[in-house]
Amino acid sequence: xxxxxxxxxxxxxxxxxxxxxxxxxxxxxxxxxxxxxxxxxxxxxxxxxxxxxxxxxxxxxxxxxxxxxxxxxxxxxxxxxxxxxxxxxxxxxxxxxxxxxxxxxxxxxxxxxxxxxxxxxxxxxxxxxxxxxxxxxxxxxxxxxxxxxxxxxxxxxxxxxxxxxxxxxxxxxxxxxxxxxxxxxxxxxxxxxxxxxxxxxxxxxxxxxxxxxxxxxxxxxxxxxxxxxxxxxxxxxxxxxxxxxxxxxxxxxxxxxxxxxxxxxxxxxxxxxxxxxxxxxxxxxxxxxxxxxxxxxxxxxxxxxxxxxxxxxxxxxxxxxxxxxxxxxxxxxxxxxxx
Amino acid sequence: xxxxxxxxxxxxxxxxxxxxxxxxxxxxxxxxxxxxxxxxxxxxxxxxxxxxxxxxxxxxxxxxxxxxxxxxxxxxxxxxxxxxxxxxxxxxxxxxxxxxxxxxxxxxxxxxxxxxxxxxxxxxxxxxxxxxxxxxxxxxxxxxxxxxxxxxxxxxxxxxxxxxxxxxxxxxxxxxxxxxxxxxxxxxxxxxxxxxxxxxxxxxxxxxxxxxxxxxxxxxxxxxxxxxxxxxxxxxxxxxxxxxxxxxxxxxxxxxxxxxxxxxxxxxxxxxxxxxxxxxxxxxxxxxxxxxxxxxxxxxxxxxxxxxxxxxxxxxxxxxxxxxxxxxxxxxxxxxxxxxxxxxxxxxxxxxxxxxxxxxxxxxxxxxxxxxxxxxxxxxxxxxxxxxxxxxxxxxxxxxxxxxxxxxxxxxxxxxxxxxxxxxxxxxxxxxxxxxxxxxxxxxxxxxxxxxxxxxxxxxxxxxxxxxxxxxxxxxxxxxxxxxxxxxxxxxxxxxxxxxxxxxxxxxxxxxxxxxxxxxxxxxxxxxxxxxxxxxxxxxxxxxxxxxxxxxxxx
Numbered sequence: 049x050x051x052x053x054x055x056x057x058x059x060x061x062x063x064x065x066x067x068x069x070x071x072x073x074x075x076x077x078x079x080x081x082x083x084x085x086x087x088x089x090x091x092x093x094x095x096x097x098x099x100x101x102x103x104x105x106x107x108x109x110x111x112x113x114x115x116x117x118x119x120x121x122x123x124x125x126x127x128x129x130x131x132x133x134x135x136x137x138x139x140x141x142x143x144x145x146x147x148x149x150x151x152x153x154x155x156x157x158x159x160x161x162x163x164x165x166x167x168x169x170x171x172x173x174x175x176x177x178x179x180x181x182x183x184x185x186x187x188x189x190x191x192x193x194x195x196x197x198x199x200x201x202x203x204x205x206x207x208x209x210x211x212x213x214x215x216x217x218x219x220x221x222x223x224x225x226x227x228x229x230x231x232x233x234x235x236x237x238x239x240x241x242x243x244x245x246x247x248x249x250x251x252x253x254x255x256x257x258x259x260x261x262x263x264x265x266x267x268x269x270x271x272x273x274x275x276x277x278x279x280x281x282x283x284x285x286x287x288x289x290x291x292x293x294x295x296x297x298x299x300x301x302x303x304x305x306x307x308x309x310x311x312x313x314x315x316x317x318x319x320x321x322x323x324x325x326x327x328x329x330x331x332x333x334x335x336x337x338x339x340x341x342x343x344x345x346x347x348x349x350x351x352x353x354x355x356x357x358x359x360x361x362x363x364x365x366x367x368x369x370x371x372x373x374x375x376x377x378x379x380x381x382x383x384x385x386x387x
Numbered sequence: 388x389x390x391x392x393x394x395x396x397x398x399x400x401x402x403x404x405x406x407x408x409x410x411x412x413x414x415x416x417x418x419x420x421x422x423x424x425x426x427x428x429x430x431x432x433x434x435x436x437x438x439x440x441x442x443x444x445x446x447x448x449x450x451x452x453x454x455x456x457x458x459x460x461x462x463x464x465x466x467x468x469x470x471x472x473x474x475x476x477x478x479x480x481x482x483x484x485x486x487x488x489x490x491x492x493x494x495x496x497x498x499x500x501x502x503x504x505x506x507x508x509x510x511x512x513x514x515x516x517x518x519x520x521x522x523x524x525x526x527x528x529x530x531x532x533x534x535x536x537x538x539x540x541x542x543x544x545x546x547x548x549x550x551x552x553x554x555x556x557x558x559x560x561x562x563x564x565x566x567x568x569x570x571x572x573x574x575x576x577x578x579x580x581x582x583x584x585x586x587x588x589x590x591x592x593x594x595x596x597x598x599x600x601x602x603x604x605x606x607x608x609x610x611x612x613x614x615x616x617x618x619x620x621x622x623x624x625x626x627x628x629x630x631x632x633x634x635x636x637x638x639x640x641x642x643x644x645x646x647x648x649x650x651x652x653x654x655x656x657x658x659x660x661x662x663x664x665x666x667x668x669x670x671x672x673x674x675x676x677x678x679x680x681x682x683x684x685x686x687x688x689x690x691x692x693x694x695x696x697x698x699x700x701x702x703x704x705x706x707x708x709x710x711x712x713x714x715x716x717x718x719x720x721x722x723x724x725x726x727x728x729x730x731x732x733x734x735x736x737x738x739x740x741x742x743x744x745x746x747x748x749x750x751x752x753x754x755x756x757x758x759x760x761x762x763x764x765x766x767x768x769x770x771x772x773x774x775x776x777x778x779x780x781x782x783x784x785x786x787x788x789x790x791x792x793x794x795x796x797x798x799x800x801x802x803x804x805x806x807x808x809x810x811x812x813x814x815x816x817x818x819x820x821x822x823x824x825x826x827x828x829x830x831x832x833x834x835x836x837x838x839x840x841x842x843x844x845x846x847x848x849x850x851x852x853x854x855x856x857x858x859x860x861x862x863x864x865x866x867x868x869x870x871x872x873x874x875x876x877x878x879x880x881x882x883x884x885x886x887x888x889x890x891x892x893x894x895x896x897x898x899x900x901x902x903x904x905x906x907x908x909x910x911x912x913x914x915x916x917x918x919x920x921x922x923x924x925x926x927x928x929x930x931x932x933x934x935x936x937x938x939x940x941x942x
Contacts (some may be wrong), residue, residue, distance in 0.1 A: 215718070215784070216595075246720060246745060248736075280737050308688075312737065338690025345681045346730060357680055360690055372590070 097123045101131055113139055124152075130160045134169060146177035164190065171203055180210035191220070198227040202234050209241055212371055217241045225254070232262040239271045248278030266292050270301040277305045285309055300330035307339055316346040334363045415757065415793075415809035416835065416847035423827075423846055424489045425459070427479040429820075431841040432466040434774060436586040438602040439525055439578055440466055441772040442555065442640075444750075444820025445506030446838035447898035448827075449518050451496075452537060455936075456483035457825045457900055459846075461838050462504035462522060470580055473500050478522070487828055487848065498522075498539050501529040506821065506896020508642075510559035510568050512546075513620060514867025523554035523572065523896065547622045548614050553578050558892025559872055560644030560653045561921055562629075563673055567616040567867040568891070571631065573639030573657055574609035576602055599773040604661050608636025611657065618867070630667070630675045631655060637662035641698040642892050644873065645709050647682070647726070651923055653873055656684070658695035658713050684711055684724045688733040693719045694748075697822070697895030701754030702886045703763045704800055709888060712740075714749025714767050714895070717784040721749050721767060721792075740765065740794050743804045746785040747792065748772060751822025751895040755833045759855035759906030761883040762796035768819025768837050768895075788816030791837075812847060823893070825900035829936055831857035833904055838897070856880075856907040856933035862889060862918060865941040873921040876903045880910035880933075907933050 104119035117139045123132035133156035140149035153170040160166050167186050174183035187204040194200060205220035221238040228234065235258035242251035252275055258268040270292045276285035286309050292302035303326035310319035323340040326333060337360035344352030432440045443464035448457050459481045469475035480496045481489035493499040503525040512519040517533035527549040531539035543549045548570060556573035563569065584606060587598025591605030611633040614622035626632030633639065641658035648654065652669040659665065663685040667675035679685035687693050694716030700709050708726035715721055720741035724731040735741035747769035754763040769789035776787045791813045794802035806813040821838035828834070832849035839845070858878065862871035870891065877886045887903035907913060913931040920926070920941050931937060 245718060246736075246741070249742060278736055279742075280739075312732075334691070335689040338686065339688070341680065342683055345683075350681075353681055364690070 149173045180207040183207040214244045232258045236268045248275040251275040273305045298329045316343045319343045412810045419848045420846040427461045444838040445896040446821040448823040448825035448900045449509045465503040508557040508892035509898045510891040511869045525553045556642035558642045570614040572612040577607040603638040658698045683731045697752045699752045699754045739801045753824045756906035759857045761908045764796045765794040767792040770818030790814045821897040823897045858905045859902045859936040861902040861938045863940045875919040877917045878905045879914045880907040
């Protein structure tokens with residue numbers, strides 16, 4: 049999957065600095081769900097859930113995360129509280145455990161299956177947990193029911209990119225851009241989705257617009273270099289890729305682009321160097337492995353060619369397994385008849 | 388004519404051109420199928436619930452009766468519902484009567500019911516001076532021996548080339564240089580009609596959420612076969628010994644014998660659907676070494692396996708080397724692998740043939756010089772495999788019925804897609820499969836014959852005006868390879884230096900005219916015509932008049 053890193057970046061952008069900390073404010077202020085079953089007879093007076101949740105919120109605001117987690121969990125255990133579950137999931141996700149957060153949110157979703165806040169949080173955490181099909185299945189109805197909310201279309205697009213369904217991603221991202229045309233991160237995502245389909249000419253406009261809005265965006269610049277390489281504008285592609293590399297020497301896309309440019313210029317030794325650096329940052333880039341095997345072949349290094357071909361094949365198998373796993377989760381993706 | 392008058396004429400012509408505007412259509416092809424008397428119709432199940440109902444459609448342009456006119460043979464197919472009724476499908480042989488008129492001679496020839504037909508290739512397999520036909524089938528293949536009296540006899544069982552299973556592509560070629568033609572057969576999927584994969588059931592039976600036919604992914608692939616001609620009317624299957632039997636069962640389709648490394652020996656390229664393609668380099672000892680990855684012709688530039696169907700081989704840049712063009716599935720690009728000598732480079736995007744191909748599922752294709760300017764152009768016929776697709780949200784893919792793509796060679800290594808300039812005959816949505824190149828009326832302009840899936844074919848007569856000078860070269864080999872398969876013709880005309888390869892099997896499971904066409908541009912004569920025969924002997928002619936069909940017999 050050449051796009052591993054890019055998707056990570058897009059997902060990170062989608063999720064904000066920390067997914068859990070950017071959950072909808074509405075979810076955080078939502079009153080606790082009514083008790084659905086009587087509490088056991090207390091041996092000592094029990095604080096009302098609302099009080100505990102307020103203390104949990106205070107603790108979280110004061111960065112006493114362990115205390116906040118304990119308080120949310122205690123309420124969540126005592127009663128079926130959507131607010132407590134959301135708070136707990138927020139902390140779990142912030143601690144880098146999105147899978148656990150997803151389990152917590154599953155419980156919240158069972159309590160409030162039609163809650164926009166819960167569904168939105170669930171989708172975002174699913175994306176962070178690299179469960180794009182789960183996110184898609186949540187975001188699709190949200191985007192359909194609330195078509196004027198840009199964020200749902202955007203995240204749906206990101207989820208589809210993560211799942212490898214680029215044509216559908218383009219539809220969703222275009223819907224998001226129609227609602228908010230000047231959002232740089234959406235424009236970059238659309239450019240990346242076009243690049244992934246080799247629709248390089250189509251990628252140019254959103255990427256250029258993104259760079260107008262955010263001239264320092266390395267992701268946009270690297271993606272623009274990729275599209276230019278694809279359309280055969282090697283000089284422009286090299287200029288932009290080198291600008292990226294001057295600021296981030298390990299940038300996987302820029303190194304890959306430079307490798308491809310050098311391959312086309314038949315400067316195989318230099319191509320090899322760039323491709324090796326691309327793989328260092330993105331070891332799952334099948335394209336970089338494949339091109340590196342070709343560079344070795346052109347240089348007469350048959351051992352290197354065989355080695356990188358083997359690595360390419362193992363990456364292909366790993367990616368295929370991942371895609372099968374993703375697609376197996378819904379069965380709704382491209383089936384693979386003919387390709 | 389005075390210079391002033393010339394300027395006046397030019398000015399008037401320019402004004403007329405301007406009046407037409409940039410959108411004016413330029414007639415290039417006219418579909419003469421109906422008026423030519425070709426009533427053939429390809430059959431398939433309307434819903435294409437099984438992959439075997441989507442892959443057929445070979446067509447051949449060849450002169451079966453040696454009368455100097457190119458005849459046509461269309462392959463038809465059965466369906467799952469008609470599988471037990473071999474007469475339900477009727478392939479058809481049409482004899483060229485001249486004047487763009489054809490006569491259906493199928494019954495007299497005895498080639499109407501080869502079985503569940505897929506594709507074909509032709510060559511003089513027995514060295515008697517008449518072209519024979521090999522038809523690939525789901526089930527036993529046919530080797531129709533030309534009886535030299537307008538009829539054919541299937542001798543596949545006696546010759547040992549029935550192959551069985553599901554064969555698709557085929558090509559004759561003398562890989563061992565023993566003077567007679569051997570036969571390679573690509574095969575696709577292992578399929579048991581009694582236990583077909585259920586439509587729409589399973590992970591590989593959906594496309595964008597729509598239930599479709601299953602496969603080829605998810606189905607077991609079939610290995611390929613190499614039949615060595617023993618010279619006595621018998622062939623021996625030597626695929627495994629030669630190293631070309633594909634034990635992993637890639638989904639083989641298009642096939643080409645050509646000398647990829649210019650060492651004088653035929654190598655073999657196999658286009659595989661959804662798998663890496665094969666390039667087998669001839670080791671000159673009866674074996675081959677598979678080198679597609681190292682050579683750069685196995686996969687896309689991303690390293691992705693593509694759904695390769697058809698292929699063309701040609702010296703499109705007049706470099707003296709033969710490059711490869713493969714047609715692929717939608718959302719993949721058709722790949723132009725430029726022959727750089729020691730290896731190939733993927734010049735698909737650089738040549739500007741890739742981006743426009745992304746929405747289409749490509750099949751038949753050929754390098755051909757439709758305007759006789761000395762540079763080979765490219766045509767691709769397209770059509771999806773899923774009729775159900777029109778219910779889906781398509782994204783970058785075109786719907787089920789698709790237009791053709793015509794790439795005009797600009798002479799600088801790049802192409803321009805120009806089909807829309809030439810009207811509906813190329814842009815009308817159809818379900819293309821087979822394609823063969825020829826010149827039905829010997830007027831020097833290349834005509835095309837297209838066999839669509841489940842419908843009437845197109846017989847496209849080239850009516851472009853004006854075109855450059857031209858030369859057709861017909862070779863007659865000595866010995867058993869009278870078709871001169873594997874011979875190379877090089878023509879020099881002014882600054883143009885062109886070469887063509889005589890091939891059996893071409894495009895998508897089809898057969899091009901084996902005569903070789905050269906557009907000479909403004910040159911009224913070729914400075915030289917040189918033939919490199921399969922046995923490495925040469926024939927050279929100088930100062931050859933243009934605008935003729937030139938027959939050269941091997942001394």
